[in-house]
Amino acid sequence: MSSTWRSSxxxxxxxxxxxxxxxxxxxxxxxVLYGVISVAFIPGNMSTIGLEWSxxxxxxxxxxxxxxxxxxxSARLRGVRAAAPVALGWVAVILSGWGYAGRGLTLDFWWAPxxxxxxLVALAPYSSPLRVILVGALSCLVTVAVILLAFxxxxxxxxxxxxxxxxxxxxxxxxxxxASFAFQVVWRIKKWATLPPGPALSSGVLGEAAKxxxxxxxxxxxxxxxxxxxxxxxxxxxxxxxDRQEASDLSRTLRTELVDRSNGSWLDTLASQLNxxxxxxxxxxxxxxxxxxxxxxxxxxxSGQASPESMPQQVIELRADPDGSTAxxxxxxxxxxxxxxxxxxxxxxxxxxxxADDLALDAGKKFNVRFRLPPNPRRTP
Numbered sequence: 001m002s003s004t005w006r007s008s009x010x011x012x013x014x015x016x017x018x019x020x021x022x023x024x025x026x027x028x029x030x031x032v033l034y035g036v037i038s039v040a041f042i043p044g045n046m047s048t049i050g051l052e053w054s055x056x057x058x059x060x061x062x063x064x065x066x067x068x069x070x071x072x073x074s075a076r077l078r079g080v081r082a083a084a085p086v087a088l089g090w091v092a093v094i095l096s097g098w099g100y101a102g103r104g105l106t107l108d109f110w111w112a113p114x115x116x117x118x119x120l121v122a123l124a125p126y127s128s129p130l131r132v133i134l135v136g137a138l139s140c141l142v143t144v145a146v147i148l149l150a151f152x153x154x155x156x157x158x159x160x161x162x163x164x165x166x167x168x169x170x171x172x173x174x175x176x177x178x179a180s181f182a183f184q185v186v187w188r189i190k191k192w193a194t195l196p197p198g199p200a201l202s203s204g205v206l207g208e209a210a211k212x213x214x215x216x217x218x219x220x221x222x223x224x225x226x227x228x229x230x231x232x233x234x235x236x237x238x239x240x241x242x243d244r245q246e247a248s249d250l251s252r253t254l255r256t257e258l259v260d261r262s263n264g265s266w267l268d269t270l271a272s273q274l275n276x277x278x279x280x281x282x283x284x285x286x287x288x289x290x291x292x293x294x295x296x297x298x299x300x301x302x303s304g305q306a307s308p309e310s311m312p313q314q315v316i317e318l319r320a321d322p323d324g325s326t327a328x329x330x331x332x333x334x335x336x337x338x339x340x341x342x343x344x345x346x347x348x349x350x351x352x353x354x355x356a357d358d359l360a361l362d363a364g365k366k367f368n369v370r371f372r373l374p375p376n377p378r379r380t381p
Contacts, residue, residue: 008182028062031062051099056092063119065088086119090142117171118174276316278318279318295356324375329370332368357373
């Protein structure tokens with residue numbers, strides 16, 4: 001349970017739209033839009049209006065900071081990059097409270113806490129539930145301080161405790177919503193990963209129709225090489241020394257190919273179809289369970305679907321770790337826009353979370369994935 005509280009949705013599923021930049025853009029945009037509408041329709045003198053518009057600008061900068069930090073290929077939102085939009089939101093609340101109270105207006109129409117709450121929710125897909133709660137609690141304290149200092153002598157007759165409750169309610173609700181969202185996404189993905197596996201593709205990786213198609217192609221290749229010799233012998237009615245030599249060479253070649261194929265792994269069967277280069281000197285691919293093979297095959301095949309005009313070059317490397325697990329790296333020569341990456345890659349990346357450990361997507365434009373297959377998979381074939 002502790003890992004659920006300390007992990008973000010983006011850690012488990014960095015490709016789906018719910019953990020992408022559109023969520024931050026929408027929520028941050030709503031934060032700025034609400035501020036613009038509120039400031040535009042509330043009267044005030046030049047000095048107080050300037051403070052309110054400065055707060056709107058800071059919320060816009062906070063939104064821009066988040067969206068730039070969660071673009072595809074960016075590193076995980078941590079440290080200063082995560083603290084910057086929160087700090088900008090706090091400063092915006094302070095400026096807005098100062099300017100708002102200076103107009104002689106009451107607390108119940110103060111807009112800044114709602115914009116801050118939207119910023120907190122925008123950060124939720126990239127933050128752990130524990131971090132959302134911590135940042136939300138600090139945001140409530142900042143809001144309380146502004147209320148007690150700036151609105152202590154406003155026109156309302158509310159007691160201080162009522163002002164505090166009204167002022168921090170939106171920030172508290174945003175914190176609860178963000179933490180609940182982050183927890184539910186992480187918890188459900190982890191729960192899904194432990195469920196009994198669904199049916200894997202027959203024959204380990206390929207469906208029967210696909211295996212039959214490959215077999216037919218292989219038989220056609222053998223026939224293309226042997227039929228001319230057989231037809232020539234049948235038409236002449238005699239076997240020459242040249243025919244014997246050609247038959248000997250042909251049988252030797254076919255025997256070598258059959259031996260190589262029998263010594264190859266299931267990945268070698270897919271090499272020509274998927275433009276795949278395989279680095280597996282220890283034949284670790286053969287130790288995969290059916291579910292692991294299915295998930296890996298889906299990921300490799302999705303790369304080809306992402307670039308249908310030309311199959312991208314893919315390299316997969318497998319090596320043994322000291323604890324008996326298998327480290328896997330997939331390097332793909334493909335540069336995908338965010339939309340196609342989400343549509344084609346996200347389901348297979350999520351499927352890998354159920355059969356692999358330490359799954360990580362490299363920062364950068366290329367779709368490179370690393371993960372580790374445990375020696376005793378959580379899912380049995």
